[in-house]
Amino acid sequence: MAETEATAAPIHGDKLYQKRARRALPLLVRQAEAKNTILYSDLAEELDMPNPRNLNYVLGSIGQSLQELTDEWGMEIPPIQCIVINKNDGLPGEGIGWFLNKDSYSGVVPQDFGQLPKVRQREIVQAELQKIYLYPDWRAVLERLSLKPAATDFSGFLTAARNFGGGESDAHKRLKEHVAENPDSIGLSAKSPKGELEYRLPSGDALDVSFLLQEQWVAAEVKSQISDERDLVRGLFQCVKYSAVMAANLLAEGRKRPVKAVLVLEGRLPHSLIPLRNILGVTVYENVRPYA
Numbered sequence: 001m002a003e004t005e006a007t008a009a010p011i012h013g014d015k016l017y018q019k020r021a022r023r024a025l026p027l028l029v030r031q032a033e034a035k036n037t038i039l040y041s042d043l044a045e046e047l048d049m050p051n052p053r054n055l056n057y058v059l060g061s062i063g064q065s066l067q068e069l070t071d072e073w074g075m076e077i078p079p080i081q082c083i084v085i086n087k088n089d090g091l092p093g094e095g096i097g098w099f100l101n102k103d104s105y106s107g108v109v110p111q112d113f114g115q116l117p118k119v120r121q122r123e124i125v126q127a128e129l130q131k132i133y134l135y136p137d138w139r140a141v142l143e144r145l146s147l148k149p150a151a152t153d154f155s156g157f158l159t160a161a162r163n164f165g166g167g168e169s170d171a172h173k174r175l176k177e178h179v180a181e182n183p184d185s186i187g188l189s190a191k192s193p194k195g196e197l198e199y200r201l202p203s204g205d206a207l208d209v210s211f212l213l214q215e216q217w218v219a220a221e222v223k224s225q226i227s228d229e230r231d232l233v234r235g236l237f238q239c240v241k242y243s244a245v246m247a248a249n250l251l252a253e254g255r256k257r258p259v260k261a262v263l264v265l266e267g268r269l270p271h272s273l274i275p276l277r278n279i280l281g282v283t284v285y286e287n288v289r290p291y292a
Contacts, residue, residue, distance in 0.1 A: 008060030010068055011145060017057035020047055024055075025062050026150040027278070028080045029138040033152075036281035037085045037129070040093075046274050056095060059084060063099040069144060076101060077141060078131035091121055100124070154233075154276050161233040171224035175266050178290035179220050180209045185288050186220055186262055188213075195220065202252075203245045205238075207261075216258045217246055222288075225266040232273060235263045239282045264288050 011021045024047060031038050044052035059081035066077045079099035082092050097113025113121065142149055179185055180195035188211060199210030199219070209220040219242050223235045242261035250256060262283045269277060269284050277284055 008057045008064055011061050011065040017054070018061050020049065020058045021061035021065070022145075022147060023047055024058050025065075025080070025145070026142060026147055027275075028062070028083055029142060030150040030152055030275075030279055031083050032080055032132050032135070032138055034279045034281070035133045036279065037083050037090075038278050038281075039087050040084055041087060042274070042278050043084055046278060055084065056093060059093070060095060060098075063095075065145060066141070067099065069141060077137075078128060078135050080132050080138070082125060082128045083132055089118065091118070091125055096125075096128075100128070150275070152275075152279065157229070157233045157273070157276065160230040161237070163230070169224060169226060171226050171266070172222065174290045175222045175224045175264070175288065176208045176220075179222055179264055179288065183211055186218065186264060186285050188218065201242070201245050202249055205242065205245065207242060214257075216260065217250065218259075219243075219246060219261040220264045221261060222264045223266070227265075227267075229270055229273065232263075232265070232269065233276065236273070236277060236280055236282050236284075239263050240280055266290070 009015070009018065011018055011025065024043065027043065027046060028038070040052040040055055044050075044055055047058075049055065062081050063079055066079060070077045079096060081099070082096050085092055094114030100113070113124075116124075139149060176197060180197055182190075183192040183195060184190040192211060192213060195209040195211045197209060199207040199212075201207065207219040208222045211218045211220075219239075221235050221238050221242065223232055227235070239261040243259055246259040246261065250259065260283065262285060264285045265287070266289060268286045
């Protein structure tokens with residue numbers, strides 16, 4: 001419920017949601033510094049929470065703490081919990097309305113945010129996200145709340161990934177062909193045209209599978225069950241690279257449509273790589289099995 005976030009207590013306390021809020025805020029600061037939103041489900045997974053719905057009190061506790069600091073410092077601290085969004089509509093929960101600066105959006109009252117047209121909600125959220133990304137004092141906020149920044153040094157993973165190499169395995173080929181034949185395995189309509197294998201980009205890279213649809217361009221980088229942690233790290237960074245090159249490709253052709261590169265795994269992403277996935281903002285599809 002939207003009111004849940006408004007009734008949560010600030011971050012310091014012994015309730016479970018307050019303890020989780022103290023773990024969550026550094027992760028949100030990490031996302032803000034990376035200028036990336038994070039899905040409810042992804043944040044819950046990183047916090048080892050089985051039910052993302054329980055994040056309402058967690059985010060409300062963060063919001064209440066930031067409001068207290070706003071009053072204490074005499075300067076606006078943007079509602080960083082706005083960075084946590086739903087998978088379906090890309091918007092935060094309705095409870096974010098309680099933490100908006102009332103002077104910034106004339107005529108919008110907190111309890112009515114969820115009743116606004118989606119277009120207006122997105123306008124407001126985009127404005128808040130820009131404030132969050134540009135806010136310079138997130139580290140000071142953590143320090144004032146006696147919290148340490150989230151670890152963001154993935155040097156060990158990166159070094160190992162740089163030293164990885166190898167040709168295409170039969171398992172990789174099978175998974176690639178399965179994704180191309182089954183667009184619904186990566187959230188596309190089952191009626192979508194089949195994907196194109198080894199689609200060449202102007203950069204010389206080849207997309208494992210390309211779905212160049214009328215409304216969007218989606219690429220799938222696939223990793224079979226034999227891929228180790230090093231290869232999965234490479235896959236995450238390949239998705240970041242491919243998204244940028246795909247967008248540049250369309251720009252150079254004078255075309256405009258959303259682009260997205262996703263990572264498709266035959267197995268599961270190791271828990272150790274969840275923070276890296278989240279900070280890079282890569283969508284990962286797990287347990288996609290060719291002949292299941």
